Amino acid sequence: MREKLYGVFRELTLKDGTAVFIREVKEEDREELFRLYSCLSDESLCFRFFSRPTEYGLREFVEKAVKVDFRNSVGIVAIYGNRIVGHAEYRALSKDRAEVAFAVSDDFQDRGVGTAMLGVLAEIAEKNGIEIFEANVRSDNHRMIKLFRDSGFPVKTHVKYGTIVVEMPTALTEEVLEQFERRDKIATVNALRRFFQPKSVAVIGASRDRKKVGGKTLYNMLVYGYTGTIYPVNSKAHSVQGIKSYPSIGDIPDEIDLAVISVPAEEVIEVAEECGRKGVKALVILSAGFAEVGEEGKKRQEKLLEICRTYGMRLIGPNCMGILVTDPEIRLNATFAPKPPMEGRIGFASQSGAVGLAIMEFVNSHGLGLSYFVSLGNKADISSNDLIEYWEDDEKTDVIMLYLESFGNPRKFARLAKRVSRKKPILALASGITPAGAKAVASHTGSIISTSSFVVDSFFKQVGIIRASSLDELFGVAAFLLSQPLPGGKNVAIVTNGGGLGAITADWCEQVGLNIPELSNETQRLLKEFLPKMASVKNPVDMTAAAGGEEYEKTLKVVAEDGSIDSIIAIFAQAVSTEEANTVKNAILNATKFANSLGKPVIMIYAGTDTEGSFISDEGFSVPVFVYPNLAAKVLGKTADYALWRLKPKESIPSFEVDRDRAAAIIADSLDREWMRADKAFELLKCYGMSVPEYAFFTLSELYNDKFVLEKVQKLGKVAVKAVSEKIVHKTDLGAVKTNLEGEEAVEFAKNMVERLSQFDVEGVMFQKMAEGVEMYIGMSEDRTFGPIITCGAGGIFVEIFSDVSARVTPITRSEAVEMVKSLRSYSLLTGYRGRKPVNVDAFVDAILRINLLVEDFSEIVEIDCNPVVVNEKAAEVVDVRIRLRDTTAGRKR
Structure with missing residues (x-):
């Protein structure tokens, strides 16, 4: 980073x-x-x-x-x-x-x-x-x-x-960055038009053998009906698959917009150079044998990039499957995939060729379609950031779908995703973001956020990306987004002809954070007018197994008009003839049109069939169909979360009056060591307005000045006595801290503790005034992919035991800090659990934001562990802190 x-x-x-x-x-x-x-x-x-x-x-x-x-x-x-x-x-x-x-x-x-x-x-x-x-x-x-x-x-x-x-x-500032990124977008879109709207394409390495990559790619372009001109390049043939061929790209008499290259890796450099001399500005390199195969391949890829920069060319790949554009005016299938996807409204980018193939198969089998397919391969140049910018305003793309294995510049990705997600949903299937067992670090914070999936989830939620955990989930969400309005909230009505399925679905909905509220008295009254007496009309609505098309349509329409309901799940367990089943499906379609007119989405669970992730459709109108309640609930839960995210107002990163000059001096004085000494760390926090209980710090030489030490300690009243040492991480485990001591007893304990812990190179002792309240923690650790991650959770000795943690990638807004706190299981301790007095939650949120600002201002800080932070009615006081530094002139990527 x-x-x-x-x-x-x-x-x-x-x-x-x-x-x-x-x-x-x-x-x-x-x-x-x-x-x-x-x-x-x-x-x-x-x-x-x-x-x-x-x-x-x-x-x-x-x-x-x-x-x-x-x-x-x-x-x-x-x-x-x-x-x-x-x-x-x-x-x-x-x-x-x-x-x-x-x-x-x-x-x-x-x-x-x-x-x-x-x-x-x-x-x-x-x-x-x-x-x-x-x-x-x-x-x-x-x-x-x-x-x-x-x-x-x-x-x-x-x-x-x-x-x-x-x-x-x-x-x-954010405003300045937005202005730069607006200009970047114009440039990016212009660069990608050469890939997606080429008038001429050269296939270098074109072959008569369709089993070869060059042969299959050329064949796909011909069969798919590319509307531009194709120029095969083959040094040994005069024609390839019935088209005139050229020995080299330099021999082609016309201008070439795009070159698709499929030659052995060791020949790619020379071919790229020829493309540059020809004036080609866009390359898709299918060939493998680059950074993915080791040091030699990495050097070859660096040389390839150097050539691209020399001639001003942009590059997709290398080591990729190619690109595909379904637009009827282009019809470009420059891939070697066995079967193209249907035309549709999804722009899909994948870092994995195998996943790309699976996606194409899923698209066709689930009745969906793609507007674009881009296999990014090694992402040497063009990345998912560029594609998101292109698809942001692309009229043929309604949903952006990504398979990611790595990020280039997460900060830019975050700003871009936040902007685009407010217009178009971005779905992501992410894996392998960081290596398993990432570098362990000593403090609480580092060990808590070392699980990559936890960090990725937090990041995606923060920027409005919908993360799927499987292909079924990915396409289930896509099917929903392409056919239904976004829900206005999390209240779900379930309408079923089988009570058991309704109950199971309700359980799954609650597990994913959806609510199943009781329907209004008026809605229940209306339902009772036409449903059997044995029907349940509260929610889930069980119409009984005798329900047919008429009951489904009436019930769904009545439920849709209930003001407390945001979305509906219609469950149909087929226990009737195929003809009657078709009647029910048509009824659900008709009712869905009505519900959609009220801004309420409907999804269907069709139990006992094999229609997962498909649609029931009529004249261009569709309802997504699922077989299992768990997938239906997950899809609805994710889209509801996304809808609520979109409703959030845009925010700036909060700032505070701080003493940056003093903070810079403290950090500069501490760069000769890895961990900042405790008293210096507290001084640094105070520069940023953090509340710290009154304390007195004494070096070992000062500690034995009895009169001097005792006088200061007595003024503090009851204190916690702490050893200060770089080598001690968990003080409680080593008896390096003791609380509720006073005066002489505290000083005597300190001296004995220093002697007992002599092997830990104790530098001094801190006497800190006792603080009462709820113990929480705030931390920051640097993730190798995302950079600084702010975390908060339950504090004290339980921070790692309970794993009650929330995280966000810096920088964070006030509402994100509030969300972090409210998402904790320990949040109830702050708001007055079991009759206890509520504490100052705003002060805790402020403390998180001040740590965020400190981290943003000083890239020398690589880890912070404030544990515990004692939150009471007046303040959030940092009782213990560890800060790790790194001497650097580096700045974080913007």
Whole structure:
């Protein structure tokens, strides 16, 4: 997750889809940087330097430009192919202010290079303590003034000696990030159009043998009816599968939009180079033998990426199954799958070829369809982030479906998912996100969040992604979303012709967090008017086995009008003829149309049949059908959770008045050790407004100054006495803490404890005023995939025993912190369990948010364990804390 600021690397897609990358300037860039500046037009040079410099002056400038310390002076370059096409730098003017300047090659101006470099520089500057950028701009340099104004940063300008001085903060706020990501989206969509709307495709490695990947892929394109022009490339044949073939892509006389490559891995590099020289901008590489096979393959993949960057090409794969577009105007099946999926409204991306094949089979057997299929393979370039952005506004895609095995930049993924999930549902089947048995860490927090599935679940819930645990569940949710409105809440009515099935379904609904409320008196009265006397009309509604189509339609319509109901499960256990069963299905369809008009979804459980995940349909109107109550309940539960997530208002990350300068000094003084000393850790928390019980800390040399120590301890009253040592994690286990001591007794215990624990290198003793209340905990640990994870739960010695934990990926909003607390089983202890007085839950939520802010501000912090946090009527007081540091100049990926 950490990214060295003196090892900057950003891939950038320009507005027109061209790929460039940004990295730090190096001394060996002298000649190429000089070439950039010497080739600028007179106007661009004058805008940059206010007059045209001499060659000597330019050489002198370049020499200075390549010698930077990446703190007070920072330089970055934008590279296209082997060319430097942009240069940006800042130089500190004071502790918190720096001057920034840019130059972009004339042929790359107005394409987003300067704006991207400004964002990268601002991120570095913020980490280095630079709060304000200023730039001196000629009054006629309208392009540069526009760059600053359109960047997303709040800009101020004033005139000084005839020059416009532009000032802007370096903080990458949510608003600024959103502005950058809007620009990124335009570029991403333009780049992906070359894959999804190509007018010409070259199949390199095309074969007459359909058993070979190149042969099957070409055959699929022909049979599926691609509407563009296909150019087979085969060095040994004049025609392949009845189409004229070319020895190399360079021999094709026409422009090629997309190249699909299926040649041996050792030939891919040369072929990619030929594609670059030809001017191809999109590659799909089916060939295996890259990063998935070891070090040699990894190097080959790096070389492939280097070639793609050199020629501005985008890449899907390598080691993938290909891509498929079902749009009748495109009809592109550039895969070697045995059978294409039906046309539909699902955009699906998979990291696994095998899962991709299974998905295609499921799509067809369940009556669903795809708008796009993309096999990502090794994700060397194009990732699920890019596809989500493309599908966000794609008119042919209503549901986005992902199979994920890894994340590239989870922070960007989180922001993207939060935005897109408010428009279109994102379904994910995720596995293997982190290796089993991830690195164990010493504190409570680390051991609690080491289970990857727990972290992934928390992350997906946080960003609005619906996570499925199986293919059946994945397609069950998809079937629901494609046919039904989202439920308005979690109250479910169950209508059945079999009491036992109704009861089982009710049990499953409650297990997944749905409610089965009793129907209103008016609804029950209406049902009694036409149902048999032996029918149950409360909820579940058991119409009895004699119920036919008329009873189903009337009952469902009456229940749909009950104001307390958000969704309906119609259960049909077939005990009648096929003809009567069809009547019941039609009745359910008719009633569903009525319920849907009220904004209420209906799903059907068709017991005793083999129709799991399919539909009953009529004239384009469908109801999803399930065989088993557990799957139906899970699907409805997940969609209800998603619907409620969408109703949440957008929030900003909370901020507080804090003393960052003092906090930075405390951290800097502690970087010579892994774990911060306890007294320093408490000081750090206080800088961020955390409540800490009054305490006195004494080093071992101070501890034996009896009068001095006793005087301070007596002022505290009853205290907890704690040994302070890097080597002690669980104090209770070692007798390194004792509570409710006073005065001399406390001091005497401290001395004896130090002697008893001498093998643990005790550094000192803390005497802390006793705090009364509910013991909770707050923690942070760094996940290798998602970065910092904030956790909270029941505290004290029970934190690991009960595993009562909630987690979120930073940064978190106030409502997310509230959700974390309310989801705990121990929440009732905070609200007044069994007649106890309720405590200050808001203070506990505030403490979580302050830890979140501290973690966001200082990437040196890699682990925090506040346990216990004693919550009472007045405050949430951190009684014990461990903070682990790492000396780094890194910043978290934005």
